Amino acid sequence: MTLAYSGALDPQGWDNFLVRLTSASGGVMTHMFGQDFESHTNFGLRSAGFGPEFVDDFTSYYCNLNVLAKGVLDFPISTPLSYEQVVEEDRLVRTEFYRDWLRPQEDCLGGGGVVLFKENRRVFVMGGNIRRKDIEKLQRPWLSLMAHLAPHLRQALEIARVLAGQELERWALRASSSAAAPGCLVVNAHRRIIFANNAGNAMLEAGTAIRRDLQRRIRFADWSVDRQFQDALVCWNTHPLRQPHTFLVPDGVGFVCRTARLEPDELDSSPLRTFLGSGEACFFLTLSQREQDANLPARLRTQFHLTRRETDVALHLADGRTLEEIAQLQDVSVHTARNQLKAAMAKMEVRRQTDLVRIITTMRHGD
Template identity: 25%
Template structure:
C-alpha cells in the first residue's frame, strides 16, 4: 500500500521515519524505494547529519514543505548529507510533512524525486497534500494499537488489553462495539458519553466535530480528509484526551465494518503532556534563527567549527559568525557551555 502511495504522489521514494531529538536515533515506520544499504546508512550515520533537523521542528504538524524551506538549496547541496547520501541515490528534490511530534521525537512523511523525475511541481504537491492525512491517521492509530501485541494474541482479547478506548460506530454514532477501556470511559462519563447508545463527547464543541466526522465516514476516506485526526477532547476535570477516527468504508477495511454494520473505528486515549522539543524551546527562549539553530546542534553532534562547516556546507567564517551570535544570545562564551545548555534542556524532558 505504501508503494501505491509513493507512486500516486509521483515520487521515487516515500518514507515515514521518526527521529528522537534527545537520543539522536531514528526509526523507520514505512519505506518504499530506498535501497537497503542507504536505509541502513541513514539510521547509523546520516540521521545525525541531516541539515533539515532541527529546523524542521519549528514547523507545524501537517504543513507541507520542501527542503529549501529549511535550508537554502545551494547551501543544502553543499552539505555532507546531500553529497554523501542523497546525490549518490540520484535524488534531486522532495516534499515532507510532520505527521506526529512530541517533546522528544518527530515523525516525518517524506517523498523524493530523482533526476529524471524533475523538481517538485504543483501536481506533486497537490497529490502529496491529499494523501498526507491518510498517512498520518495510519501512523497514529498504529502507535495506539501496538501491532506486535495484536499479532501475538486473538484479536478480541488483544483489543481488550489496549489502554486506549476503542469503539466501532455507524454514521449516526451508534456504538456497535466497545473494548474494555472504551466501556470504562463510558462508565466514568468524564470525557465520553453514550446517550441512547450513541457515542458522544462531553465537551459540546468536540462533540459536534465527532458527530460530523462519523457522518462523513460513511462516504469514505476522501470525505473525512483531515477530520478525525488527533481530535482534542476535554474531560470534566480539564484533562485532555485525543480521538483518532478511521473510516471503515474504504478498501479492505469494509469487511471489518460490514461485520458490525459500522462505518468508523474510534480510538480515544489520554493526551501526553504538550511540551516543546529542546530545539523548539531553545529557539523560542533565545530567539535563535534557523541557521543559528543548525549550527548549535551541529556543534553538539560534530565538534569544532571547521568540521561543522564541512557538514553544513558553509564556510568556517560563517560558522564562527553564528557562534558569536549564539554566545551573545545565550550569555555563554565557549562551546562547552553551549553543550551544557542544550544538555540541560534535553535532561529536563527525562525527569
C-alpha cells in the first residue's frame, strides 16, 4: 500500500502502484480514472497492461462512451462490483465501447472495480479488466483484492484532494491582497466547474458574488463582471500566453477576482494534476475580500507625496481595474489616466505596475 499512498503526493506514484498490481493479480489490466459526466471532463486514465494505443483512444474518445463508468453512478462507494453487476453482458456487447475498445483487447469483458469518490455526476474509479479466457480464474480473487484495497485507496485519494486544495490556496495567497484564504476554483473553457476549495464552494452556495447554474457552470452575479470574465476566456483561447486578469466583483463587500490560464500538462508532479481535465486548458480563479482601510489614501499621499488623483489611480490599479476602467471612473481620458499612473509610479520609485500593487498590498496588511 506504500505505492498507493505515494500517489497522493505524486500522481506518478499511481502508475507504479498499478504496474505492481497488474503483476500481483496474475495479469488483470488495471486502471484508475475520473470522469465528470455533467461537464464532460475526463480526468485521465492511469493504467497498466493496456496497449498504449488503447489508452490514447480511451482518453481522446471512448471515455465518453464508457457505459461501465456511467453505470457505477448508481452504486455506493467502496463496494466491489463486477462489470456484469454494473451493466448486463447482453447490453454491454451491443455498445460501441465494447465492440471497438473492449473486444479488440482479447475480449477483456470481465473484471470489476470500486468507486473511490462520487459527487453529483463526478466519479473516480479503481478497477481492472480481465480477458474472457481468464474470467473464471481471476475474477473472484480480483474482487476480493478490491474489497481489501478500497479503504486505503479512498484514503489516498482524499489525501490527494486535500493537498490539491492546499496547493490552490498557496497559489492564491501569493497573488491575493487578503490575509484570509481566498475562494479558489478551476473551470474549463465552457465555464464548467472542475474543482473548488471549501471557501470557493461556500461562495457558490451563498450566490452573492458567484453562483453555479444547472450545468455546473460558474456565473458572476454582476452581469458586467460576468461579461469581463467571458471576454477573458475568449482572449485566453486565442492568446494562451495572455497575462492574468484582475477585476473587482461588487457584492456589498467587494471581492477582488484574479484569473489566469492553467495548463494541466505543466502539473505532472502535482496532486492537483489528478483532479484537472486531461490535456485540457483550464482557468484558475481566486476571489479574496477587498481590504478596507479608510486611512490608506492619506498614508499614500503623505508617504509618497502623491496628488489625490494619483492616489486614486494607484488604488484603482491595485484593485484590479484596467486603465480604461480607471479613466471612466475618473471621467478623464485614458491618456490622462496613464500619465497620472506614470507620475505615481515615479514618486513611488517603481518601474512596473506589479511593484506598485505590491507596495499597496503590503501597506494594506500593515507590514
